[in-house]
Amino acid sequence: MLDYKVQAQRGIMNYRFLEHTADARVECTGATFAELLEAAALALYAVAFRRMEDRSEDRRLISIAAEKPEDVLVRWLQELIYLMEAEHFAVTRFRFMHADANRVEAEVQGYRYRAEDREDEVKAATYHGMKVEQQETGWRAEAIFDL
């Protein structure tokens, strides 16, 4: 998996921001479901951080099972938000043991960030506006972060 910085340097960040009156709305794409999850994570960090470091000193396991891909994506983002807000942990590397529209098993690596590197507080990823669809070229999703 490519890490955050490498993606940024290659200019292949698979997300873009869309208009929303009060919050942050984002469109993410990925050739695989795992890439979609990674794109959504990077979009979250783009909102939450003004700068990130390329460090991976610690690891966490994330395990999700849900009926719908939308629920998987919401839960994935909820896990990352919890790690970020409660443990001050930012992920820089993603390793997916399993990632499909119903189940995710991932080992994520990252570091404890410095408070001054944060930008916006992200309260949550909402069910409102959450769309996940499989297309010919891969996966596409829309998500709204409540700020």
Add this chain to the structure above:
Amino acid sequence: MARTELKRINDYTWEIPKRGKMRVPGRIYADAQLIKKIEADNAVDQVANVACLPGIVGYSLAMPDAHWGYGFPIGGVAATDPDNDGVISPGGVGYDINCGVRLMTTALDYQGVRDRIRDIVTGLYRDIPCGVGSSGAIPKLSTKDMKRVLSDGASCVVEQGYGNQEDLAHTEEHGRLNGADPDVVSERAKSRGEEQLGTLGSGNHFLEVGVVDRIENAEIARAYGLREGQVTLMIHSGSRGLGYQVCDDSLQTMVRAAARYGIDLPDRQLCCAPVKSQAGRDYLAAMAAAANYAWANRQVMMHLARISLEGTLGASAEALDIRLVYDVCHNIAKFEIHEVEGQRRRLCVHRKGATRAFPGNREEVPEAYRRVGQPVLVPGDMGTGSWVCAGTDEAMTETFGSACHGAGRVKSRTSARKGEDAAALLRELEQQGIFVMARSKKTVTEESPSAYKDIDAVTAVLDTAGISRRVARIRPVGVVKG
């Protein structure tokens, strides 16, 4: 749902006729200009979506500051009847449970301290932690202390010296919502809250030093302790990470509960469960606990602000006489008695970005305000001003005793940032006599006055529609932002 058509009822009321799966019509309070802004985003469709909730009575309502939210519009009000399959929806409360505002008066005259405003703001910025993930206002809460905060709210911190009994008397619900159960609040939520009590947070939260610059109703202003030229303090914050996590946790349960009860939802963020179901009761118990945390949070901040001002001005508590006018919550669901079709019914009133606006004859209103009605606090943007209004009888018949909670955003954060330079904006505000200190320059531009609707126009609708009466206008002179 297709684009929703509006029917004009009068100059300040617009109706969304019942159609499709709507169980009641929608009603939006706005003048001709504000309604255009409300129509420009998805708020109207969201009012219609809320009208589909099981057990909703009367109307699905939106206040003049309404804008696109998630599930509910921001500025949305909906009352459901628990005795008729009425539901509780966490989306109708929001992530920041019991986000609210408290207004304090001081014995200070602006003319006497205008040269000290910079010092006052610098002191507040130093003494009250603000910004993303801010923490450390008071020692980390032990498990036992956390439990007490969640059960008892503001009274718990007042007992520890952070304030006085009058503060509690002037707080909605006396700063404690009944039915809170700390045991249904997840460990995750508790861990997010243990270091954040007494902190402001970021985004649109603020601490503002203001001056009363216009009195529109002298009698009510007197009852609220407001006089022209007086320095005021206002705090806008909520339940911080603890509340966000309570909401997040509940949504997973509520999505499953809605499916189990066969509730057809136009938007999954409206996921809900009958008030009387286990899922409904659990959410309400966790929500009440988070609401209590929020009241304790604002109470601690008020205490820190008192100490800060005393230190900055070298004045005693008696000389400063910082009193709480009122503390209102604007993200909450509460059980209240309302008259519907001639019958008194106990309803579950959701207010998502809306403030309770009860008249004086309600027992929920503090003794001191029984003649004049509850103070309704409507903060505007940091460059314009805020209004103190009063609840009315009309609000009881029109809006389940509710009014708006602010000016309401009109520009997205992205478009607010475009063409705005934080340093230039801060200079411009300073030239207008408003000294701003903020952790984030980005926040300053996102919260620029141009991002919000005109607070005078928004509150004029409340006044004309009779759902609140304008009492006094407060002009900002110093602002702390996260």
